[in-house]
Amino acid sequence: MIQQINSNNVTLSSSSRLNPVRLEYTKGNSESIIEKNCELLVIACDPRNLSQICDYTPEERAIFDKLRNFTFHTSLLKVEVNNSSSETKTYPVIFGSKLLEKMDGTVYAYRNESVKEFGTERASEMTHNLVTVYQFVGETKTLWTDSEFKEKLKQDLQNSDWWPFSPNYEVLETVTTPYFDHFSNEDLKEGLPWKFLNLQGQHNTLYVHGFTCFESVLHCWDYAELMLNSVESAKKALPSNSDAPIVILGAGVSGLLFAVRLKRLGYTNIEILESTDRYSGKTHTITEDGPYPSGSHEKTVCELGTCYLSPSYYHMIEELKEFFVDNDQIDFVKNDPNFRGILTKNEFPDSFKVPPIVTQSEYIVLKAKALLGHPQNFDSRLIQLRIAFDLARYNILHFEIMGSQKPMPAKPPTKLLEKTFYDFLKDNQLLSLVGMMEYIYSVQGYGVMTAIPAYYGLIWITPIVIQTILLDNLGLENKPVVTALKKGWGDVWNQIVTKENLNITYLAKTKSITRLG
Numbered sequence: 001m002i003q004q005i006n007s008n009n010v011t012l013s014s015s016s017r018l019n020p021v022r023l024e025y026t027k028g029n030s031e032s033i034i035e036k037n038c039e040l041l042v043i044a045c046d047p048r049n050l051s052q053i054c055d056y057t058p059e060e061r062a063i064f065d066k067l068r069n070f071t072f073h074t075s076l077l078k079v080e081v082n083n084s085s086s087e088t089k090t091y092p093v094i095f096g097s098k099l100l101e102k103m104d105g106t107v108y109a110y111r112n113e114s115v116k117e118f119g120t121e122r123a124s125e126m127t128h129n130l131v132t133v134y135q136f137v138g139e140t141k142t143l144w145t146d147s148e149f150k151e152k153l154k155q156d157l158q159n160s161d162w163w164p165f166s167p168n169y170e171v172l173e174t175v176t177t178p179y180f181d182h183f184s185n186e187d188l189k190e191g192l193p194w195k196f197l198n199l200q201g202q203h204n205t206l207y208v209h210g211f212t213c214f215e216s217v218l219h220c221w222d223y224a225e226l227m228l229n230s231v232e233s234a235k236k237a238l239p240s241n242s243d244a245p246i247v248i249l250g251a252g253v254s255g256l257l258f259a260v261r262l263k264r265l266g267y268t269n270i271e272i273l274e275s276t277d278r279y280s281g282k283t284h285t286i287t288e289d290g291p292y293p294s295g296s297h298e299k300t301v302c303e304l305g306t307c308y309l310s311p312s313y314y315h316m317i318e319e320l321k322e323f324f325v326d327n328d329q330i331d332f333v334k335n336d337p338n339f340r341g342i343l344t345k346n347e348f349p350d351s352f353k354v355p356p357i358v359t360q361s362e363y364i365v366l367k368a369k370a371l372l373g374h375p376q377n378f379d380s381r382l383i384q385l386r387i388a389f390d391l392a393r394y395n396i397l398h399f400e401i402m403g404s405q406k407p408m409p410a411k412p413p414t415k416l417l418e419k420t421f422y423d424f425l426k427d428n429q430l431l432s433l434v435g436m437m438e439y440i441y442s443v444q445g446y447g448v449m450t451a452i453p454a455y456y457g458l459i460w461i462t463p464i465v466i467q468t469i470l471l472d473n474l475g476l477e478n479k480p481v482v483t484a485l486k487k488g489w490g491d492v493w494n495q496i497v498t499k500e501n502l503n504i505t506y507l508a509k510t511k512s513i514t515r516l517g
Helices: 002-009 058-064 097-102 113-118 120-124 146-159 185-189 192-199 217-230 232-237 253-264 311-319 360-371 380-402 421-427 431-444 454-460 463-473 489-499
Strands: 021-027 034-038 040-043 068-080 093-095 104-112 128-137 169-182 205-207 246-249 270-273 285-288 300-303 340-343 357-359 508-515
Touching: 021 040, 034 246, 034 270, 040 253, 058 192, 068 146, 097 104, 097 340, 097 431, 104 113, 104 146, 113 120, 113 128, 113 300, 128 146, 128 300, 146 169, 169 285, 185 192, 205 232, 217 232, 217 253, 217 311, 246 253, 253 270, 253 489, 285 489, 311 463, 340 360, 340 431, 357 360, 360 380, 360 431, 380 431, 380 454, 380 463, 421 431, 421 454, 431 454
Parallel strands: 040 205, 040 246, 093 340, 246 270
Antiparallel strands: 021 034, 021 508, 068 128, 068 169, 093 104, 104 128, 285 300, 340 357
C-alpha cells in the first residue's frame, strides 16, 4: 500500500515553490523568534494545544472543542517483596474493574516488571521488585498534579487489602498524561471523525495525532495509510517536490511514524518540532539497572506508557520490521494461569462465595455465570462453550457493523452510535464476554465499558484478537494474545530516529501558525 501511494499519487521533483505555511517558534530558553516556512504542516500533537496560536477554521475548532479525555498516571516503584499474603503473592498482574470505575485516581492495577523480565520464580526470590502501578482520573477541568497522584497512591497502598508487597516503596519514576482523546456518542452520531477525515489536507495541513481515530500505536500507523490512500484533499496536500520543506509538530508516536511514511515517499526536507526534551510522546520505556535475581545482571525493561501488543499489530510490525531488529515479541505470561489476578469485591451476587482475588480465566467464567443469571455451581464447561460461541458471534457482528476497512469503517456505523460498549454486548446477548472485555479494553485506560461509546470498544477489539482467543480456548492454536517487546517500545523509536536520521528540534515552543493556502 505504501508503494502504491508513492508511485500513483506523488510525482517528486527537486525544485521548490512558494511555501504556504508560516510558523514562528522559540528554542530552549531563548526568546528569539525563529521563522519557518513550509509547504506541508503535519500536526502530530493534540490540536487543542495550538488553539491560541493557529488560524484554525471555524469547522476545525468546532470539532476540536468536542474532544474529551481522561488522565492516566503510572508510577514505577521499587518495592520490598513480602510473601505474607498468600492470596496475592502469585499474581504478577492484578486488575480491579470496580476500582477503575471510580475514575478518581484510585490505584486499580499493577504489573510486576521484574516478573515480566525474569519470571515468577526468580522474581519471588529477590528482596525487591520493580512494579508499575496504574491510576486513572475521568474527565476533569484541571489536570491532576504529580503530587496529588503520589498522595493518593500512598493512601491506597497503605490501606489496601490486596496489595501483595510491603507498604514501604521507593518511587523511581512517574508519568502523568492527558489520555485517550475521544468523542461522545452524540458527536459520533454527528459523524465527527468522518467529517474530520474529509478535512485532511485542507490549508496544507494533515493531522495524524491519536484523536483522529483511536489512541494507540497501531491506529496512528493505519490511519495515516487510510488518509493518504482514500482522501483526495490529503493526497493533494503532499508536495510535488522531494525537497519541499515539511514541518511535523510533535515527536511523539504519531509524529515519528508519519515521518517514516514521508521518508518512504521520498521526501528529504522534514523537520520535527518537539516542545519537550525527548521524543516518543506517551511511550515511556525505562531500563533499570537492578535489582537483579541471584546470578543475573540483566537490566529490567519497564513500560510506563505503551506496553502490550496484540495480534492486531502483526501487519504493522511486518511493515516496520527494520525498526524491530533484535527486539522480539515476548510471551511473558507463558501460559501461567496465575499470571493475572482479578479483584472480585462488589463484582458478584451475595449468593456467590468468591475469594477476594481469582485468576483471569476464573473471573471470566464467574462473571458470565452471574450476568447470564446462573448460580455459581452451574457447569463451567457449558459457560466456556457459550463464551466460545459468543466470541464467534462477536466477530460476525463486528464485520457486519464495522466492515473490513482498517482502522475505522468507511462511514459511521449508525447501529452502534447510541450505545455504550456494555449496552452493545447486552443488546446482542453477548454478556458472557463482559469479564473478558473488561480486561482487554478497560485496563488499557480507554474508559469504563458502561460509559464509553461502543464504537471505541469495537475499534480496539478486532476480529483477529477474538480469533486468537477463540482458537486458543478451543485448543486449536497456541499463540499468545498479549505480548510485550523484549527491549520495549522505546527501542523502536530509537531505531526509527537513528536509522531515518530524523531532524528533531527539541524544546521548540511554537508561537504562531499562519496557513496561507
